[in-house]
Amino acid sequence: MSELSVSHLLGIKDLTPKDISFIFDTADHFKEVINRPIKKVPSLRDITIANLFFENSTRTRLSFELAQKRLSADVVNFSAASSSVKKGETLVDTVNNILAMKVDMVVMRHPLAGAGVYLSKKVDSVIINAGDGAHEHPTQALLDSYSIRQELGEVAGKKVVIVGDILHSRVALSNIYALQKMGAEVKVCGPKTLIPKYIESLGVSVELNLEKALKWCDVANMLRVQNERMDISYFPSTREYVDQYQLNAGVLQKIDKEILIMHPGPINRGVEITSEIADSSNAIILDQVENGVAVRMAVMYLLASKIK
Amino acid sequence: MDIILKSTFVDPCLLCIFDLGVFTTYNYTMNPKVLLTSKEIDIILHRLACQLIENHLDFSNTVLIGLQPRGVFVTQRIAQLLTDCYGVKDLKIGSLDTTFFSDDFRRKGSPLQANKTLIDFIVEDKNVVFIDDVLYTGRSVRAALTAIQSFGRPSSIEFLTFIDRRFSRHLPIMPNYKGRKVDAIADERVEVRWRENQGEDIVYLVK
Numbered sequence: 001m002s003e004l005s006v007s008h009l010l011g012i013k014d015l016t017p018k019d020i021s022f023i024f025d026t027a028d029h030f031k032e033v034i035n036r037p038i039k040k041v042p043s044l045r046d047i048t049i050a051n052l053f054f055e056n057s058t059r060t061r062l063s064f065e066l067a068q069k070r071l072s073a074d075v076v077n078f079s080a081a082s083s084s085v086k087k088g089e090t091l092v093d094t095v096n097n098i099l100a101m102k103v104d105m106v107v108m109r110h111p112l113a114g115a116g117v118y119l120s121k122k123v124d125s126v127i128i129n130a131g132d133g134a135h136e137h138p139t140q141a142l143l144d145s146y147s148i149r150q151e152l153g154e155v156a157g158k159k160v161v162i163v164g165d166i167l168h169s170r171v172a173l174s175n176i177y178a179l180q181k182m183g184a185e186v187k188v189c190g191p192k193t194l195i196p197k198y199i200e201s202l203g204v205s206v207e208l209n210l211e212k213a214l215k216w217c218d219v220a221n222m223l224r225v226q227n228e229r230m231d232i233s234y235f236p237s238t239r240e241y242v243d244q245y246q247l248n249a250g251v252l253q254k255i256d257k258e259i260l261i262m263h264p265g266p267i268n269r270g271v272e273i274t275s276e277i278a279d280s281s282n283a284i285i286l287d288q289v290e291n292g293v294a295v296r297m298a299v300m301y302l303l304a305s306k307i308k
Numbered sequence: 309m310d311i312i313l314k315s316t317f318v319d320p321c322l323l324c325i326f327d328l329g330v331f332t333t334y335n336y337t338m339n340p341k342v343l344l345t346s347k348e349i350d351i352i353l354h355r356l357a358c359q360l361i362e363n364h365l366d367f368s369n370t371v372l373i374g375l376q377p378r379g380v381f382v383t384q385r386i387a388q389l390l391t392d393c394y395g396v397k398d399l400k401i402g403s404l405d406t407t408f409f410s411d412d413f414r415r416k417g418s419p420l421q422a423n424k425t426l427i428d429f430i431v432e433d434k435n436v437v438f439i440d441d442v443l444y445t446g447r448s449v450r451a452a453l454t455a456i457q458s459f460g461r462p463s464s465i466e467f468l469t470f471i472d473r474r475f476s477r478h479l480p481i482m483p484n485y486k487g488r489k490v491d492a493i494a495d496e497r498v499e500v501r502w503r504e505n506q507g508e509d510i511v512y513l514v515k
Contacts, residue, residue, distance in 0.1 A: 002420065003420060025421070029423075029424070037459060038457065040458070042409060043409075304414065305420050
């Protein structure tokens, strides 16, 4: 494979399995680079990237910024809180103003689903979606599948359960697409109110009982309950959620098998997962963070090759 | 006579004491042209190994680094000779990929796909010998000179090439050790095949 089939990374849905494998193979090399004494390559030295975060983010923004700096790109950061967006400027105007300063690539997080797709049609720049509302978070899904491949050898044939707030999660949707494209079987598990109504149409099965779901799976990806996106109460109390869906030593003892535990962060310790399990040897949460930089370097390197 | 080869069947140990002024000329009408046979390749590898020993003695402070993708085969072959035929012990060899350090990223035809870099030793204050199969424009050597800095500051860097295509350099880069000089025009390609990946040791000139 000589290049990606897409010119933007708006969602996993647009990628082919070959694209994903190409990103993973390239990420392998970048992972070696970021473990060198000097962790930098000059590939993107003539590329300028704008990170536009219209919604809060810590690890994704840091991970992107670090990946850009490791690739020697010039980086400008923008957060909505301190911008003219507050003064009523439209998204396209904001971005076109930034592009007028000769920016080649835009990494954008936005609270509205489809913001990346919209922008890619309106402006002349490579767009990378760093999360758009409850739609997609493609680089998170890539790094999750990449971490599974690293730990278990391959993604194909593996059984992965995504547990928690599926309804509000862009991570869940992108993960479902990525895992299925790489040949994994996917199940979602959580309170019925947090499982979207027609999720089966994506080819995933639903399990309401955490213990049964864990007995079935090789990998459990625990999602955070996104209180900030909940306008109504989706379950009676946090205590009840903990009782039914928390990953803890008790439930892991019952399933009597070793499973890989993942979490996209930030963790609500004591809610979806206990500290004891989050810090255990089966949890690869910090490996996911390390892999995130390598995967994002691969994505930006491969997309930058298309900038003429 | 298409191939003029001096000293082909001389004892390889003697070869190392001469700076071989040999180079290959060829007849353009035949395609592809065999530049070097397996036997000739073997003799040249022995000579290169001996020349390395002359300068690096027991290799205690020297590391051999093959440039990906094709320099690794020459490196493995020379390392094998040094170890098996000349008794060099604890030879350190590695491979270095220069894709991310290339100066033609985003230019037409530049490959995106990287190869494995494997340097599991410190190069700080070491004598580094880069090894490649064909020296052409010199751009991958330039990239390698930058890439190696990620692993420390070597005491010195030398360059060994199996085939030196003269008169085609884009940069002021000269090899310290060369197997065979070849004069070829721009639209010709020197193809070095190794038995490890292509079943036979042979060098072709392909038009």
